[in-house]
Amino acid sequence: MKLPMRFRIIHLVSQRDNISDREVMEALQDEYGDEGQYKMSIIETHLMSLRAVGIIENTGVSLDENDNLVQQFSITDYGRDLLDKYLPSQWK
């Protein structure tokens, strides 16, 4: 079964250090692309909330050629602990 999208975002960040918000969006396309929740605004909110509660951390920020903010994230120790505890075994 698919993971809940927010859970999958944590999993993705844990697998790729310094992953950017856009790379998260692209990586989720195949699994969640046909769902109404697959929107940049929703994914941004998840990323910012996960950062606020300390599961992921901001590792970089830059501007792209169109002056849009691009953020990069990595998993924190707390986030990795949570994944160790709660990630379903078929995803490990």
Added chain:
Amino acid sequence: MAVNNGVRAKQMLEARELSHAKRGIGWGLLSGATWGLDGVILGIGTAMAPFTGGASIYAAPLAGACLHDGFAGLWLFFYNLFTGKWREYIRTLATKPGLIVCLAALFGGPIGMAGYVLGINMAGASYALPITAMYPAIGAIMAVFILKERISWRTWLGIVLCITGAIIVGYAPPEGSSPYFHLGIGLSLLACLGWGMEGVLSTYGMDMVDPDIAIGIREAASFVVYFVAILPLAAGLPIFFAAFGTKSLWIVALAGFFGGLSYLAWYRALNMTGVGRAMTFNISYALWGVFWAWLITKTPVTPALLGGAVLIFCGTVLATTNPRELLNLRKR
């Protein structure tokens, strides 16, 4: 150029994070205002037939609480359907954090909400609401024993203020009040225990769950437990079914709408602005409750009621938030 870009990017990021936290505060305040309104509307709905009858003094308020959570769960499901998140219910329930949400629902629903509804019914909304607003303080005490959290003197002072406020609010019931007034105050305290435990469990497992889905599951799980376990025990099912087709059902449905909105806002605020700050804004419902009860049901605002509500509010702010941080969001 590259250096300038870096500085500007950092400024933009800071602005975005600040706006995220501020939106969280907005959700926190909305959760307080709608929770106060929910309590007053639920009080009106459950003061009408068929909620005025029943085999025991518990049956009608519990049937009301069951319907309230059922409607809140239904409205939240419609909302999640609309935002394209409905598939997340099953996915979330297949994970452990999803099951922790269900366990939190047991404490928040059948214990917290039942105590709250019985409290409103027996002691009146303007008394029950400020007392149940003590739940963050109770949660802090439980966090010491269960999560092994350290509690500062400031927090203990806040807890003492809350309890003092609750005693002031509970002292000397107005004339003509329910004969079960003191039982109602006790049940409002039970609601605090349930919600405090819900908060502890939430902190434990809920960071990983989408708040919109967590609250949808919480309300639905709470409804199911009421319906299959609590109502049959309390002889509440006849009242539950009798409510369908009456005007009171629509009033409870409206209360459920505000309850669902309040919880949605609360769970979002927790995630966006931090537990301490979110709790502080959420419990502003003690003051909102007095305001809405005055506006809608013309409940007089006595000095003791207002004083107690203000004390509880101040105490909880002390207990759950560092006031300096509250004023200076940039130094998070």
